[in-house]
Amino acid sequence: MADLRRLRYFLAVAQERNFTRAAERLHIAQPALSRQVRQLEQELGVRLLDRTTQSVEPTEAGRLLMERGAALCDEADRLWRDVRGYAAGESGSLSFGYSASTGYETAPTLLAALAEAHPGIRTSTRLLPTGEILAGVADGTLDVGLVRCPPPAPQLVRTLVRLEPQGVLMAEGHPLAGRPAVDVAALAGEILLTHARGDNPGHYDAIAGIFERAGVSPRLRERHLSFDAAQMPVAQGDAVSVVGESARPGLPAGLVWRPLSPAAAIEIHLLTRGDTERPATARLLRVASGTARARGWLRSPS
Known part of the structure; x- marks a missing residue:
């Protein structure tokens, strides 16, 4: 199963349509961000982004991952909060x-x-x-x-x-x-x-x-x-x-x-x-x- 961290990196790039802005938003170096997205594509066996010197656009597979991946990350966040809430008694x-x-x-x-x-x-x-x-x-x-x-x-x-x-x-x-x-x-x-x-x-x-x-x-x-x-x-x-x-x-x-x-x-x-x-x-x-x-x-x- 793909790493949720890499999914979040991909979502940031796909939303910003730019590696530089996405790296600034995530507070990581751009080369590291590019490497993580490539590793996600290798894990899934599909190209997620069409990269040009001017822009970055999600492929058809990338658009599907954008649509459903964001919901997956939101649900994971809720799950982590709920589990931490049990430990805290909340x-x-x-x-x-x-x-x-x-x-x-x-x-x-x-x-x-x-x-x-x-x-x-x-x-x-x-x-x-x-x-x-x-x-x-x-x-x-x-x-x-x-x-x-x-x-x-x-x-x-x-x-x-x-x-x-x-x-x-x-x-x-x-x-x-x-x-x-x-x-x-x-x-x-x-x-x-x-x-x-x-x-x-x-x-x-x-x-x-x-x-x-x-x-x-x-x-x-x-x-x-x-x-x-x-x-x-x-x-x-x-x-x-x-x-x-x-x-x-x-x-x-x-x-x-x-x-x-x-x-x-x-x-x-x-x-x-x-x-x-x-x-x-x-x-x-x-x-x-x-x-x-x-x-x-x-x-x-x-």
């Missing part, structure tokens, strides 16, 4: 897994910030249970995961992106709904709706810790439905739930959220594999760090 793809709770605000905010900062990175997203996110990042099925309170794992790197203030989700007619904040001790007699510990042990233990520190033991009701946008048991007044403040803006009618007192927060981490980190993943981590600082996500609630 292009590429990311598979991103997130849990339902992080989908209210944290995941969309981070992904929007990444798209704005690096539009060349294509992101595919998957809403998954926490256990599947952990397994997916560990085995490489996912590049990045976003979860609450992930457990330490030797092959995973945790990057804290948010300390999310927690509050009580309840029916608007609940006796505690009129308070600006709900004291943890006031929940002693309530039924607390929670997921099974096996679904996310870290988050379960973090919520349990809030009550243990206050010396409170609420009545727990485990829920095995993975997603319920209407929050039916809570809306019906059968239970309350402790959820992050990111759920507040999109609450169904009839529900209210009040912050806990004393203030409490749950950690949200990005998970990556340190041994196989890709340039695009590194870009996401930098964007996430900047976004977290700008939004005050890492400040402890008070």
Whole structure:
């Protein structure tokens, strides 16, 4: 296959119709340019230029090479830029897994910030249970995961992106709904709706810790439905739930959220594999760090 460099030399001569002007444009010596064009003709086995003392004109074969060679060089330039973009993290793809709770605000905010900062990175997203996110990042099925309170794992790197203030989700007619904040001790007699510990042990233990520190033991009701946008048991007044403040803006009618007192927060981490980190993943981590600082996500609630 002919050298692309020689093709570019030929194109310059054919466009300028003059070896001297083409050599000046390419910043090379004219004899070297003439030699490169002759070598291209030898490689292709055809005369590309008709040379006279007054002018240089492309032959029929030369005109064909001009027409299609320019497009070939443009495509090669785009390809080189794209490949370099992968190495720099400016292009590429990311598979991103997130849990339902992080989908209210944290995941969309981070992904929007990444798209704005690096539009060349294509992101595919998957809403998954926490256990599947952990397994997916560990085995490489996912590049990045976003979860609450992930457990330490030797092959995973945790990057804290948010300390999310927690509050009580309840029916608007609940006796505690009129308070600006709900004291943890006031929940002693309530039924607390929670997921099974096996679904996310870290988050379960973090919520349990809030009550243990206050010396409170609420009545727990485990829920095995993975997603319920209407929050039916809570809306019906059968239970309350402790959820992050990111759920507040999109609450169904009839529900209210009040912050806990004393203030409490749950950690949200990005998970990556340190041994196989890709340039695009590194870009996401930098964007996430900047976004977290700008939004005050890492400040402890008070």
